[in-house]
Amino acid sequence: MALSGQGRHALRHPPRWHWLLLLLILPIVATSLLFEGWTTHEVDGARTRQACTHPIPKSADNGDPVLHLTAAGAETAQMPERTAALTFDGGPDPVWTPRLLDLLRRNHARATFFLYGTQAARHPDLVRRIRDEGHEIGSYGYTGGDLGSASSVRYPLELSLAQSALAGSAGIHTRLLRLPHTTTADTLCGAEWSAARRASDQGYLVVAATSHSRKPPQGVIRQYSHTALGYQEAAKLLADPEVGRFATVSDALGRPSLTTRASLPERIQGRALIWMQAAGHAFAHAMTWALGIAGALGVVRLALLALLARVQVRRRRRHRSGAPWLHEVNEPVTVLVPAYNEEAGIEATVRSLLASTHQDLQILVIDDGSTDRTAQIARDIRDPRVTVLHQPNSGKPNALGMGLSYARCDIIVMIDADTVFEPDALHRLIQPLADPTIGAVSGNTKVANRQGLLGRWQHLEYVLGFNLDRRMYEVLECMPTVPGAIGAFRRDALTAIGGISDDTLAEDTDLTMALWRVGRRVVYEETAIAWTEVPSSLGQLWRQRYRWCYGTLQSMWKHRRAVLELGAAGRFGRRGLTYLTLFQVVLPLCAPVVDVSALYGVCFGDTGEALAVWLGFLAVQLVTAAYALRLDREPLRALWALPLQLFVYRQLLYLVVIQSVVTALLGTRLKWHRMQRAGTANQHLRQEPAPEPPTAASTEVWT
Incomplete structure (x- = not known):
């Protein structure tokens, strides 16, 4: 330190390189905080969806939970008889996701996890565990904001950032999507239908849930959360003797897995996203x-x-x-x-x-x-x-x-x-x-x-x-x-x-x-x-x-x-x-x-x-x-x-x-x-x- 030297021997030009370093660091901090604020608190995406303005088309309103939407209309599918696809929305949660995975392992069952991109970036170890234990992974958007009311800027970011988070955390790419704040297919009404159409145009298979009025012997997709209630309901269904097998969505439909390995550029981009989100979270925590x-x-x-x-x-x-x-x-x-x-x-x-x-x-x-x-x-x-x-x-x-x-x-x-x-x-x-x-x-x-x-x-x-x-x-x-x-x-x-x-x-x-x-x-x-x-x-x-x-x-x-x-x-x-x-x-x-x-x-x-x-x-x-x-x-x-x-x-x-x-x-x-x-x-x-x-x-x- 130069705190006790002679003042008369001062340099005429103190070094300026640390200002350059500061100018490089400040944009990183600002970008990380903006990203943390956007992903954590949202700007134009709401946690509650807007009311429906019109119902879904009749071709999709048949109760089937799986939809592929084309310009010609809607193609729908349901689970085979005595087959149940357990799906879990949100997460991964550091408390309940491990318990759900333990429950599934004890019952030799496979499930489909629709994950938040933000949570996947924060808990990559849980995403890898879901993948390694043979479960299927789908997208639940990046923040879980309502895609129907999302702006033209936010909508593609919700999908692309979720993919990047999955690529960075577990090296995977998915074509399964569940729209946040939806349950059965008929809830994809109004603006949600437009959002589902746009996602389908990008190659996504939109997965809803089966109505609870339909019993397990008929084949169902059940929708649970990463919570104590979700754990209890999943355990109850796993104990149901009328269900013949528990499968992932792709497996139950007889299709190849829609969760595939991400490319190298996708994985690199995903790791950068995880680092940025971690930095933003750390900066926000330090700011507090x-x-x-x-x-x-x-x-x-x-x-x-x-x-x-x-x-x-x-x-x-x-x-x-x-x-x-x-x-x-x-x-x-x-x-x-x-x-x-x-x-x-x-x-x-x-x-x-x-x-x-x-x-x-x-x-x-x-x-x-x-x-x-x-x-x-x-x-x-x-x-x-x-x-x-x-x-x-x-x-x-x-x-x-x-x-x-x-x-x-x-x-x-x-x-x-x-x-x-x-x-x-x-x-x-x-x-x-x-x-x-x-x-x-x-x-x-x-x-x-x-x-x-x-x-x-x-x-x-x-x-x-x-x-x-x-x-x-x-x-x-x-x-x-x-x-x-x-x-x-x-x-x-x-x-x-x-x-x-x-x-x-x-x-x-x-x-x-x-x-x-x-x-x-x-x-x-x-x-x-x-x-x-x-x-x-x-x-x-x-x-x-x-x-x-x-x-x-x-x-x-x-x-x-x-x-x-x-x-x-x-x-x-x-x-x-x-x-x-x-x-x-x-x-x-x-x-x-x-x-x-x-x-x-x-x-x-x-x-x-x-x-x-x-x-x-x-x-x-x-x-x-x-x-x-x-x-x-x-x-x-x-x-x-x-x-x-x-x-x-x-x-x-x-x-x-x-x-x-x-x-x-x-x-x-x-x-x-x-x-x-x-x-x-x-x-x-x-x-x-x-x-x-x-x-x-x-x-x-x-x-």
Whole structure:
């Protein structure tokens, strides 16, 4: 695995062949599920037949159970006297078919089994046993759907797939057919007669049953099922002394067997059909389990978020209504602003800091080898509190490390070069550091460019998925990430962990986890608000989240031993890493099944039930999102975009997790993906005049 390697050594082009593999696998999974849904639940074929519209022709309405239909009319036949043909419909059934075969063997009798293609594919060993013990096999259609009401597409598939299933399971081909949901010949009325005619044109001999009014001495075909009742009725007939012999349909008619050996192409096609059906059944079964896991994890996560966020809010209210932080923090602050090609937003970022109510600042803009006007714009901000540092391009962690070496204050604030601060955000952000056990504070990041649909989706994610999470993390004492957009740190805490590491692509997560492991607490200050620009295209969003997710996996792997440690490190490991594993890795890997299952249910199952489950998940998310927006003092009108988020945005984030996990397992390293800025966070820069600065200009340092 490539989870703990140096981020700066990332490959520029991670391998893409696993996407090709995924594109090959997905059609197989989709086709198998569609096939499973069609064969198991049916689409246009019913389990109950339609009412007859007209009777069968008089030439066939003579009570004879065997019919061969031609353009000239119907040829019928019946069993010879004292001959009974036992026929069993459906199956093979893993419980009752073996018992029926044992019963027939004890009575030295032969029978004809009309089998479902689906069941034959699932139980090929039973089909072979039926064949090997000398019984005759006929077709009962593939799914047992009513052939009279089947569509022009479904009808031939019912017959051809049944033949393929028999060829694949036992290497046989049959020309015997019983139409599902029919008994005696006169039930082949209406649409069933047309279906029987079409089957006869394809060479099938259509077999019905003899009326129960006809007694065994006259010769009968009896119709039973693979059930306890069928077993009992067959046993009763086998014990009837008036029956002279029990024979298969073909044998009783004096014809050669209509069950013959299938050709090699038919057998190959049949084996492929069996594999596809087995795969579809396995995928559907796995989907059921994954749906249960995803549903349980999703509900547990939302419940934890809502309940623990409420606990955090109450704690803060009690805290503020009683004693404030140990004392008000007014110490000088060094702000580190790493920047690479950030000309669109760097000026707004720095000016928002200069307009802060906390004036004792050292602002270090670290130009990481920018090729645009980033450094020039920062130099043009003539304020002695601003220092521009230059280094060759070597990545954000190294830029922060350089800035830290020039910092002269004990409180360090790290921000992104596109972050715009509210005037009081900096002062509010550092107040929790009055508690000496706290090593870092996460601020409240809000989405600036939330006008479009993609922006609204990310706005909801920041409020629901990030800020609500942080409230919960604070209560559980396991905050995994202080965001790079706005975070405050004690300098001695950074020194204790050896500074900012470039081991991962998520240096903020790595840094936060390292603080827990040296016993320093991390808290969330929701009143410290900063505005950030989020990706404006799906491509940019993919690259950003890919880096975040992969970097988080790297950090989790790097700090995995925390689960065995004591104190704050152990609490973080057992709570934080477990939560991330379950809800940021396992849940996204299983969550697509919720949507697939809903679609599968709508197409093949109980549509109402499937929609009810999906809408139930949506309702829970809407309630939780509304609560999160209320806590963040955001308008509820953004909720209209949440249902739409489930169709595109959420799927993209799932794919990001899948891609990240696969990339990690393949041992691939990623490069740092930079987002193109448009400076949209500038609109949140308040145009209030800042305190008059001294006349000296900004300083500049080159390395």
